[in-house]
Each structure stands twice: as C-alpha cells, then as structure tokens.
Amino acid sequence: MTDSCCGTTAIEIEQFAGAAQTGVLPVVVIGAGPVGLAAGAHLAERGIDFLLLEAGDHVAASVAQWGHVRVFSPWKYNIDAAARRLLEADGWTAPDGEWLPTGAELIDDYLAPLAKLFGDKARLGAKVTAISRLGYDRVRTAGRDEVPFLVRLESGEELQARAIVDASGTYTSPNVLGASGLPAHGEGAVFVDHALPDVLGADRDHYAGKHTLVVGAGHSAATTLLALAELPDTPITWAIRGGSASRTYGGGDADALPARGALGTRLRAHVELGRITLLTGFFTHRLNATEQGVEVVSRAPSGHEQSVIVDRIVSATGYRPDHAIATELRLDLDPVLGSTRALAPLIDPNQHSCGTVPAHGVDELAHPEPGYYAVGVKSYGRAPTFLMATGYEQVRSVVAALAGDWEAARDVQLDLPETGVCSSNLAEAQERRVGLGTGISGGLLSAPLPLATVGASAEPGGGCCG
CATH class of the missing domain: 3.50.50.60 (FAD/NAD(P)-binding domain)
Known part of the structure; x- marks a missing residue:
C-alpha cells in the first residue's frame, strides 16, 4: 500500500x-x-x-x-x-x-x-x-x-x-433546525421534537390541542402533518424554505415515488382547505421563549423576517x-x-x-x-x-x-421496478386492503425520510434505515 x-x-x-x-x-x-x-x-x-x-x-x-x-x-x-x-x-x-x-x-x-x-x-x-x-x-x-x-x-x-x-x-444524528446547517439561536434552550413522533399514539397528549410547527419539506414532515390533521382543535403550521410545496406534493397519481403521490395529494388538500397553514421562504434563525409560547423567527438570505408563535416544534429536517x-x-x-x-x-x-x-x-x-x-x-x-x-x-x-x-x-444488480417500489399505486392498494379512507385523512403511508426519505432525507425512507 x-x-x-x-x-x-x-x-x-x-x-x-x-x-x-x-x-x-x-x-x-x-x-x-x-x-x-x-x-x-x-x-x-x-x-x-x-x-x-x-x-x-x-x-x-x-x-x-x-x-x-x-x-x-x-x-x-x-x-x-x-x-x-x-x-x-x-x-x-x-x-x-x-x-x-x-x-x-x-x-x-x-x-x-x-x-x-x-x-x-x-x-x-x-x-x-x-x-x-x-x-x-x-x-x-x-x-x-x-x-x-x-x-x-x-x-x-x-x-x-x-x-x-x-x-x-x-x-x-438528526440535522439541526437552523436553516444554514447551524443550530438556530436558542435552539438548545427550547425543546424541539425530532421527526416522526407518534402523534396519534403514545405522543397524542403532547400534541392534541397544541399549536404545532412542523419544519421540513420531506416525507417525515408530510407524515407528521397528516397525523396532526387528524387531531381535533389542533392548529398546525408547516414551514419550508422553498417558495412552494410542489416538491413535497409530488406528482399525484403520476408520481414515481413509493406512496408519495397519495401522501402529497392529501397534504395539498389540507393546505388548500386551510387545515394546515403553510409558510414558504421560511429560514429558521432564532427561537425565543415567550409567555404565549415559542416564537420561531425566520430570516431569509435577503434579510426579510417573519415569525410564528407555537406551542410545540417538530424538526423534520433530515439526518x-x-x-x-x-x-x-x-x-x-x-x-x-x-x-x-x-x-x-x-x-x-x-x-x-x-x-x-x-x-x-x-x-x-x-x-x-x-x-x-x-x-x-x-x-x-x-x-x-x-x-x-x-x-x-x-x-x-x-x-x-x-x-x-x-x-x-x-456483479451488482438492483431490481427497483417503477410499479414495485416507486409507484403511488401501492399506497392506493394498501388503503383498500386496510380499509382506510381515500379522502384527506388516509393512513400514514410514508416512511421517515432515515427515512426512508426516513430523507431516509427521511431516515426510514421507502424501506429505510440501515
């Protein structure tokens, strides 16, 4: 050597x-x-x-x-x-x-x-x-x-x-909440939940009736948002850095990623109906504890600031x-x-x-x-x-x-046919088999972005974590 x-x-x-x-x-x-x-x-x-x-x-x-x-x-x-x-x-x-x-x-x-x-x-x-x-x-x-x-x-x-x-x-080793890859100011002093809490199960009492901010544009974020939407009287805000959520919504029925089409369709409907408030161009910069809750402040590269006050924060920013x-x-x-x-x-x-x-x-x-x-x-x-x-x-x-x-x-080979791993048809078939509704409140069919994109990124992605 x-x-x-x-x-x-x-x-x-x-x-x-x-x-x-x-x-x-x-x-x-x-x-x-x-x-x-x-x-x-x-x-x-x-x-x-x-x-x-x-x-x-x-x-x-x-x-x-x-x-x-x-x-x-x-x-x-x-x-x-x-x-x-x-x-x-x-x-x-x-x-x-x-x-x-x-x-x-x-x-x-x-x-x-x-x-x-x-x-x-x-x-x-x-x-x-x-x-x-x-x-x-x-x-x-x-x-x-x-x-x-x-x-x-x-x-x-x-x-x-x-x-x-x-x-x-x-x-x-999840990514930090701060938009620049560095922890947001105050991030260590304010409690932040990481991706994929069990919103409808073990963690339900932590979120029911609480205004929750979900940060992230991957499938972990989408999964959590859909779960929160099933809780009554629970305000939800979704913050992403991009100018639109089209990447998260995916291609609907034409989407080539596993279950992403069905996931994105439901999420888009919640946003359009006002069940979820979407904040675009949101670059998390600072967290301030106040008497009303946690103020989360965004500072864009242009210097423009916006903020939201919430009770809980879920950081679905990948790993x-x-x-x-x-x-x-x-x-x-x-x-x-x-x-x-x-x-x-x-x-x-x-x-x-x-x-x-x-x-x-x-x-x-x-x-x-x-x-x-x-x-x-x-x-x-x-x-x-x-x-x-x-x-x-x-x-x-x-x-x-x-x-x-x-x-x-x-001799490396990988069989990932479009109709097998990367097709939204799987999500629709699964809904029929487990009896979930085909409307907005369908089941949690995404993976964490290690999801996978449990992105897998969600760490548990389409088959997730190693």
Missing part, C-alpha cells in the same frame, strides 16, 4: 480481503437494523465468523422509534435474500409480499426472528465509541494492512476484527452521518454528501430519486482504509434517496468481497 493522494486502489483492497479471509478474527458488524442484520445473514451463508454489535437494548432500536409508521415499499422489497433463505430453513413463513409494513411489523415479523438465529453473535447494549487499527493511529502507514481493527465499546471493552461493516445508520467513531481511520468522504466520493454522484438528490439510484457495491463503498465499509443509510451521507433494497445489495457485494469472491462482489 502506498501513501498516494488518491488512496488505496481496488487491487490493494482485493488483496487485503483475500489475505484477511485466512484470519481467525471475526468481521464486526455495527448496528442490528435491517442492513446490519442482512450483512450478518450473508456472512453466515459464506461461513465467515462475525459479531453483530447493537447499541440499543433490543434489535433495530432505531426502527422501533418510528415503529408506528408504514414504509413506502412492500414486504417483497424489504426482506434480504440471504436472510430469507436462513429464516425459511428455520421454518419461518414470510409475510404477505404486497403488504406495506410498519416499523414495528418489520421488527416483530422479520428482524427479531433473524437476529435470534445468530444467537450470541448478536450482542445488544454494545455501543461502539471508536474504531482504529491495533497499535496504529491514522498517520502510521508501514504494516497498517497487516494489523487488525480495534473496536472500543462504551463499556471500555475492546474487540479485534478483520473487517468492519458499519451499518450504524443516521437516526441518532446526517456521524463519522466520529472512525476518526482514526482513513476515510475519503465526498465534501457535499459525506458519502464516499465514488458513491456521491450516484445518489445525489439533485439528480436522483430512490428509484433511479443505480446498483452499487464494494468498489463504490471502499475507503482508503482497507476492510472498512459504511453501508446502509449511513453510506448515503445526507442524501435522502436510500432504500432498504439498495442496502441489501450493498452488503451482499461487500460480504462477497470479504470472502474473496470478487466476481460476485462486482
């Missing part, structure tokens, strides 16, 4: 993966969400020893935070192929492939049974605080590829690994990756999105929606640090175009490379 400006070559990465295959150390997978568990399934199929570390006290702890929300994509796109094979061999019966599951259903009917198959290879309450190379900081080069990774846990325990698959997601645990590794991150440089142009939200992101794998996910791969929604940085199916193909490719099967690793 050389200290070239451009990082490690694909050939060097391939050589490292082949050499590491003979080692006795496990591959450490960080995060037991959908993509992390899929990585475990592929590693198990390949006969590669692994250890799955989940920071939460139960499987898919981040998914559980939005368990009340339905994802955009149906079951048939949310189950990894290797995971399906392992589960079915154990007597598991897959859910109805056309059903749009909630986050809770993803856990109960798929992720928890899968994790159970891994036994003590899946560790809960194991939060990773740092990753390095044993005896090597980021600067030292000679012999670097020959030493294992060092993984430090919050408990102080240290583990060694031959490779790292980081599927820790972005749900715990960003937190690379703090990998500061001693050699990462090559795109300066805009925070993904790898090779992946950035393939997922750029200015050019792509969830259904137009091309298949990609180990080559696009590789860093100058051989053997470290961020996968799932974390690999997308700030792009809200992530789907679970995309993450599943990522880990299939990465694990094939770790097994030395480079032909399979580079």
Whole structure:
C-alpha cells in the first residue's frame, strides 16, 4: 500500500480481503437494523465468523422509534435474500409480499426472528465509541494492512476484527433546525421534537390541542402533518424554505415515488382547505421563549423576517452521518454528501430519486482504509434517496468481497421496478386492503425520510434505515 493522494486502489483492497479471509478474527458488524442484520445473514451463508454489535437494548432500536409508521415499499422489497433463505430453513413463513409494513411489523415479523438465529453473535447494549487499527493511529502507514481493527465499546471493552461493516445508520444524528446547517439561536434552550413522533399514539397528549410547527419539506414532515390533521382543535403550521410545496406534493397519481403521490395529494388538500397553514421562504434563525409560547423567527438570505408563535416544534429536517467513531481511520468522504466520493454522484438528490439510484457495491463503498465499509443509510451521507433494497445489495457485494469472491462482489444488480417500489399505486392498494379512507385523512403511508426519505432525507425512507 502506498501513501498516494488518491488512496488505496481496488487491487490493494482485493488483496487485503483475500489475505484477511485466512484470519481467525471475526468481521464486526455495527448496528442490528435491517442492513446490519442482512450483512450478518450473508456472512453466515459464506461461513465467515462475525459479531453483530447493537447499541440499543433490543434489535433495530432505531426502527422501533418510528415503529408506528408504514414504509413506502412492500414486504417483497424489504426482506434480504440471504436472510430469507436462513429464516425459511428455520421454518419461518414470510409475510404477505404486497403488504406495506410498519416499523414495528418489520421488527416483530422479520428482524427479531433473524437476529435470534445468530444467537450470541448478536450482542445488544454494545455501543461502539471508536474504531482504529491495533497499535496504529491514522498517520502510521508501514504494516497498517497487516494489523487488525480495534473496536472500543462504551463499556471500555475492546474487540479485534478483520473487517468492519458499519451499518450504524443516521437516526441518532438528526440535522439541526437552523436553516444554514447551524443550530438556530436558542435552539438548545427550547425543546424541539425530532421527526416522526407518534402523534396519534403514545405522543397524542403532547400534541392534541397544541399549536404545532412542523419544519421540513420531506416525507417525515408530510407524515407528521397528516397525523396532526387528524387531531381535533389542533392548529398546525408547516414551514419550508422553498417558495412552494410542489416538491413535497409530488406528482399525484403520476408520481414515481413509493406512496408519495397519495401522501402529497392529501397534504395539498389540507393546505388548500386551510387545515394546515403553510409558510414558504421560511429560514429558521432564532427561537425565543415567550409567555404565549415559542416564537420561531425566520430570516431569509435577503434579510426579510417573519415569525410564528407555537406551542410545540417538530424538526423534520433530515439526518446526517456521524463519522466520529472512525476518526482514526482513513476515510475519503465526498465534501457535499459525506458519502464516499465514488458513491456521491450516484445518489445525489439533485439528480436522483430512490428509484433511479443505480446498483452499487464494494468498489463504490471502499475507503482508503482497507476492510472498512459504511453501508446502509449511513453510506448515503445526507442524501435522502436510500432504500432498504439498495442496502441489501450493498452488503451482499461487500460480504462477497470479504470472502474473496470478487466476481460476485462486482456483479451488482438492483431490481427497483417503477410499479414495485416507486409507484403511488401501492399506497392506493394498501388503503383498500386496510380499509382506510381515500379522502384527506388516509393512513400514514410514508416512511421517515432515515427515512426512508426516513430523507431516509427521511431516515426510514421507502424501506429505510440501515
């Protein structure tokens, strides 16, 4: 390996993966969400020893935070192929492939049974605080590829690994409320709810009858707005930076994104009927606590100010990756999105929606640090175009490379037909099956923008979070 400006070559990465295959150390997978568990399934199929570390006290702890929300994509796109094979061999019966599951259903009917198959290879309450190379900081080069990774846990325990698959997601690092990417003045002193509160369930008492401001133009915001609209005597204000909400409304029946058409149609109707007050050109700058409530002040780039006084604030402004645990590794991150440089142009939200992101794998996910791969929604940085199916193909490719099967690793394919993942027809069909009305107050059929755009961005996007 050389200290070239451009990082490690694909050939060097391939050589490292082949050499590491003979080692006795496990591959450490960080995060037991959908993509992390899929990585475990592929590693198990390949006969590669692994250890799955989940920071939460139960499987898919981040998914559980939005368990009340339905994802955009149906079951048939949310189950990894290797995971399906392992589960079915154990007597598991897959859910109805056309059903749009909630986050809770993803856990109960798929992720928890899968994790159970891994036994003590899946560790809960194991939060990773740092990753390095044993005896090597980021600067030292000679012999670097020959030493294992060092993984430090919050408990102080240290583990060694031959490779790292980081599927820790972005749900715990939401974007700030301030419009410039910096916290708004007073943001730390005023309580702000982050995306996708359970408005009609556990959090109902916090919102019923309270004037709520929702900030954000993604599907997390739309989901929350539609839920708030079902609460009687509850004033709602929606603030976006753009001059219109057309991007959030989407294309109605012609929309090519999962369930977005139906979602946008309902949202537009609420705004046009006055149920939701829309503020455009709103650049959150300052929060002031007053006797009447919280004053939220917008200051546009032109200097124009506007403000609104509310009782509660929901910040649905998306998520960003937190690379703090990998500061001693050699990462090559795109300066805009925070993904790898090779992946950035393939997922750029200015050019792509969830259904137009091309298949990609180990080559696009590789860093100058051989053997470290961020996968799932974390690999997308700030792009809200992530789907679970995309993450599943990522880990299939990465694990094939770790097994030395480079032909399979580079044969990346992704089946995202317009009528499957990115069609509003799914939302309409789901309404008929669960008996929801076709009017304004239909069900919550979006995903968080990690949503996904749980954007996935909503972090739980069309199949969301990794």
